[in-house]
Amino acid sequence: MKKIEDLNYYELLNVSEDATLSDIHRAYLLIASAYSKDSLAAYNILSENERVDMLGRIETAYTTLSYKKKRLLYDKEVLKIEPDRNTSAPILFANDIKDEDDIKFKEENEKSVLKLTDLSIFGGAQLKNIREMKGITLDEISKKTRIRSSYLKAIEEEDFDRLPEEVYIRGFLRSYAGYIGLDPEMVSKNYKFKKI
DSSP, X not given: OOOGGGXXXXXXXXXOTTOOHHHHHHHHHHHHHHTSTTOHHHHHHOOHHHHHHHHHHHHHHHHHHHSHHHHHHHHHHTSOOOOOTTOSSOOOOGGGOOHHHHHHHHHHHHHHHHHHXXXXXXXXXXXXXXXXXXXOOHXXXXXXXXXXXXXXXXXXXXXXXXXXXXXHHHHHHHHHHHHTTSOXXXXXXXXXXXXX
8 A cells, every 4th residue: 555645646636547627626625624624534643734734735636637737747747648639538627617617616616725724724835726726826926916926936835945034924925815815814824834
């Protein structure tokens, strides 16, 4: 049996490599709920940091497998799978959906984001996944908040060597969180400062 850290994204979400967007979304919701802060199963076997890190891995897997370009690149680079051009039923991706399906997917995505905001500790991976789920770029945040995109990227990567003092980081976090629709004070208060 593989260790959790050795699982690929499909194995992590417990879906097949030809899973549809709907399959991936259902699996994500099920697994993410198992690692939520209210889950007794996660509470009994994982520390808070391990639980948050696992949620970050789950979010990254979900975000990667939900978008065509990311999924194809992941399949090619990590799994060494070339796209099969002869498939009769194409896989539906988040960025392929239109009209009613688009609205439904966006609503489900918003619910996923709301579940993420229930985290008691925010890490860079969670913030990045929420930003990507909302389709917001770092350049967009940088232009509106006037925070260097290199600082925003360092916050998402938790690269504290590239960031100024904590008091400035908290201000950056408030602006970042507010722009992507999260509670600025909650994110600033609950961001995990590993170095500090």
